[in-house]
Structure formats: structure tokens, C-alpha cells
Amino acid sequence: MTDFAFATCLVGMEPALKREVARDRASLRFAYSRPGLVTFRTDGTITPEDKSSSGFARVWGRSLGAARDPEDAAHQLAAVGAQRLHVFARDSEVATDLAAWAAAIPIEAGASQLGDLVADVIVAPGEPAWLGLHRADAYHLPYPGGWIPVDMPSESPSRAYAKIEEAIAWRGLPVAAGHVALEIGAAPGGAVLALARRGLEVYAVDTADIAPQVLALPNVHHLRTKVGALRWEELPERVDWLLLDVNLAPQVALHEVARLVPKLRDHLRGVVFTLKLNDWAFVDELPKLAERIRQMGFTDVQMRHLPSNRREICVVGLRAKR
Ligand SMILES: C[S@@+](CC[C@H](N)C(=O)[O-])C[C@H]1O[C@@H](n2cnc3c(N)ncnc32)[C@H](O)[C@@H]1O
Structure with missing residues (x-):
């Protein structure tokens, strides 16, 4: 028996996705890809509950194959018992007409609830759509794509x-x-603005300028220094959230923050690190980097390529509940 899994990702991140699957799921063999969509073949079974082995997958599930037009998609999906319909563009950066596909398929659209069986209809202009199925769970985000x-x-x-x-x-x-949040690599200040608007006290470490409209907020404090030169006296008494978003190789960036963590650890609730993947070889290092973050005292470490990430990945580490 042959089954297929599908994964969607940001166009251009397919090499990262394929590398992780090849490393962690040897039984899956690369089958087919289009920009933003990759499928894998296995001699085993792929159910809609199948778990992705890659944080680069935006959606992962059982692959059903191509549908030449909306009516064909409706016909194929009629038999599978899906409770939710997610129609989305294969390339999230390309304007794609989804309406005809959504209109032809009589399954309720919208955000999924935990446990829903979701039909994925992956659309690109002038092509057949690709169909898949996944079970909505803690790993899958509820919105289409x-x-x-x-x-x-x-x-x-x-x-x-x-x-x-x-x-x-x-x-x-x-x-x-x-x-209180401390961000290393904070300029020009998008994340600082988001946290300041949520009412946090934000310390922004960067040698570059923070945008004036962000710096003007009373709860934003700019520490104009490189992370390596940051002095303890400059840091607030207590930091709840540590962010890292520097354009340095991930190993170097983590080495820099590792110096700060012991001092902050007692109060830290979690870390949000953006690791830059300028070299695909860095993808192979991610499990080791996750382990390093665990060793910093964060027992729950997860990685995900977020919708606004580019050639980078988001790592969130949380302390065990005390
Ligand atoms: C991707 S940008 C950060 C974007 C920022 N997080 C935001 O919300 O707008 C990367 C930043 O890292 C800073 N950076 C690079 N090396 C650094 C270092 N050693 N210490 C502090 N900041 C550094 C750069 O100056 C640059 O502003």
C-alpha cells in the first residue's frame, strides 16, 4: 500500500522542510513539489492525524491528490466526511481566486475547532487544486493554511x-x-511596539535606531549597545520575557543570550527567539539548538515557521509551571 503526506510552507522554504523530513522521518520519501507545496510517499499509512516532523510545515496531513476543477474537488471530498473546509492559496504572496472553489464545495468553511476533520484545498492560478485532509489538533493552527x-x-x-x-x-x-520584556536586536522596533501596546515595559537592545514613534512611548527604553557589551546595571530587576531577533548565525546569537539567561532565569516566564537561517546547513543544527535552549532552563521548547517569518524560524521556550 502507498500513502502520501502533504505539507505547505512559505515559497522558498521547501529545502528546509525536505531536509527535516529526510532527517526525522526516513520512511517518507519525497514525491512531488510545487512552490509552497511538498508531498511525500510512504509504504505505510498516513492518516489525517499524522504529525508533521517539521516546524516549517504550515499545514501537514494526508494527501488526496489533484482536483482538476471545483466540481471535481466537491466530488472527491463528498466521500471523506470532512467537517470543515479550508481553501487557501498555494503561494500566500500571489493573489489567488479562491471563491469558485469555496462555493462549489458544500462543507462549512471557517476556523476549525479541535477535533474537526479538515479538508484542505490548495489553490494556484491556472492549475488543478491539491486536496488534503488533516485533523485539527494542538499542532495545527485553526485558520486556513x-x-x-x-x-x-x-x-x-x-x-x-x-x-x-x-x-x-x-x-x-x-x-x-x-x-517586563527585553529584546536583543530590537531596531527599528516592530516587536517593541506590539509589546508596548500590550502594556509591557520594554527594554530594547540594539546599536541601531529605534523608530521615533516607538521610542516616544513612555514604556519603551532603548539600550544602545551590542548584546555582548550589555552591563548588568543596565538591565531591569526582573524580566518576564526575553526576545532575540539579531541578524547573526543562530549558534552565535544563542551564545550571546546564554550569558544573560542565568542572571534573568528566576523571573523569566519564557523566551521568543527568531533564528536566522541564512545557510540551509543551519536547519540541521535546529535540534541541537533546541536542546541548548532546554539546557538554559526552558523545558517546553517548540519551533515553528510563523506566517510572517522569512528565512528564519521562531523558537518559543517556556519554563515549567512552578
Ligand atoms: C531583524 S532586525 C530586528 C528587528 C526588530 N526585532 C523589530 O522588531 O523591528 C536585526 C537587528 O539586530 C541588530 N543586531 C545585530 N547584531 C547585534 C548585536 N550583537 N547586539 C545587538 N543588536 C544586534 C541589528 O542592528 C538589527 O537592528
């Missing part, structure tokens, strides 16, 4: 506003007004 809706205000100086909001939504981080 693994999307996370974020309203980024026009005054945000960077897309990092969306990255931190997506991380908060993905892990349900208990970020609250009155908490």
Missing part, C-alpha cells in the same frame, strides 16, 4: 510586529500588561 490573523498598525516600523503577535497567538503566551 495555518494563517494567524494580525492587525499590524500603520505606525509599525517592521513586520516583526506581526512575528511577535503570531508567536503569542501560536503558543497562547500569557503576556500581560505590567510584565
Whole structure:
């Protein structure tokens, strides 16, 4: 028997996805790919409950195959018992007409509830759609295509506003007004703005300028220094959330923050690190890097390529509940 799994990802991240699957699921062999969509073949079974072995997959599930038009998709999906319909673009950066596909398939659309069997209809202009099935669980995000809706205000100086909001939504981080955040690599200040708007006291470490509209907020403090030169006296008494978003190789970036963690550990609730993957070989290092973050005292470490991530991945580490 041959079954197939499918994964969707940001266009351009297919090499990272394939590398992780080859490393961690040797029984899956690469079958087919289009930009933003990869399928794998196995002699075993792939159920809709199958778990992705890669944080680069936005959606992962059982692959059903191509549908030449909306009526064909409706016909094929009629037999599978799906409770929810997710129609989305294969390439999230390309304007794609989804309406005809959604209209032809009589399954309820919208955000999934835990346990729903979800039909994925992956659409690209001028092509057959690709069909898949997944079970909505804690790993799968509820919106079509693994999307996370974020309203980024026009005054945000960077897309990092969306990255931190997506991380908060993905892990349900208990970020609250009155908490203190320290961000290493904070300029021009998108993430700082998001946290300041949530009422946190935010310390922004960067040698570069923080945008004036962000710096003007009373709860934003700029520490104009390299992380390696940061002095203890400059840090607040207590830090709840530590963020890292520097354009350095991940090993180097983690080495820099490792120096700070012991001093902050007693109060830290969690860390949100954006690791840059300028070299695909860094993908092979991710399990080791996750282990290093665990050794810093964060027992629950998960990685995910968030909708606003580019050639990078988000790692969230949480302390055990005390
Ligand atoms: C991707 S940007 C950060 C975007 C930012 N998080 C935001 O929300 O807008 C990377 C930043 O890392 C900073 N950076 C690079 N090396 C650094 C270091 N050793 N210490 C502090 N900041 C550093 C750069 O100056 C740059 O502003």
C-alpha cells in the first residue's frame, strides 16, 4: 500500500522542510513539489492525524491528490466526511481566486475547532487544486493554511510586529500588561511596539535606531549597545520575557543570550527567539539548538515557521509551571 503526506510552507522554504523530513522521518520519501507545496510517499499509512516532523510545515496531513476543477474537488471530498473546509492559496504572496472553489464545495468553511476533520484545498492560478485532509489538533493552527490573523498598525516600523503577535497567538503566551520584556536586536522596533501596546515595559537592545514613534512611548527604553557589551546595571530587576531577533548565525546569537539567561532565569516566564537561517546547513543544527535552549532552563521548547517569518524560524521556550 502507498500513502502520501502533504505539507505547505512559505515559497522558498521547501529545502528546509525536505531536509527535516529526510532527517526525522526516513520512511517518507519525497514525491512531488510545487512552490509552497511538498508531498511525500510512504509504504505505510498516513492518516489525517499524522504529525508533521517539521516546524516549517504550515499545514501537514494526508494527501488526496489533484482536483482538476471545483466540481471535481466537491466530488472527491463528498466521500471523506470532512467537517470543515479550508481553501487557501498555494503561494500566500500571489493573489489567488479562491471563491469558485469555496462555493462549489458544500462543507462549512471557517476556523476549525479541535477535533474537526479538515479538508484542505490548495489553490494556484491556472492549475488543478491539491486536496488534503488533516485533523485539527494542538499542532495545527485553526485558520486556513495555518494563517494567524494580525492587525499590524500603520505606525509599525517592521513586520516583526506581526512575528511577535503570531508567536503569542501560536503558543497562547500569557503576556500581560505590567510584565517586563527585553529584546536583543530590537531596531527599528516592530516587536517593541506590539509589546508596548500590550502594556509591557520594554527594554530594547540594539546599536541601531529605534523608530521615533516607538521610542516616544513612555514604556519603551532603548539600550544602545551590542548584546555582548550589555552591563548588568543596565538591565531591569526582573524580566518576564526575553526576545532575540539579531541578524547573526543562530549558534552565535544563542551564545550571546546564554550569558544573560542565568542572571534573568528566576523571573523569566519564557523566551521568543527568531533564528536566522541564512545557510540551509543551519536547519540541521535546529535540534541541537533546541536542546541548548532546554539546557538554559526552558523545558517546553517548540519551533515553528510563523506566517510572517522569512528565512528564519521562531523558537518559543517556556519554563515549567512552578
Ligand atoms: C531583524 S532586525 C530586528 C528587528 C526588530 N526585532 C523589530 O522588531 O523591528 C536585526 C537587528 O539586530 C541588530 N543586531 C545585530 N547584531 C547585534 C548585536 N550583537 N547586539 C545587538 N543588536 C544586534 C541589528 O542592528 C538589527 O537592528
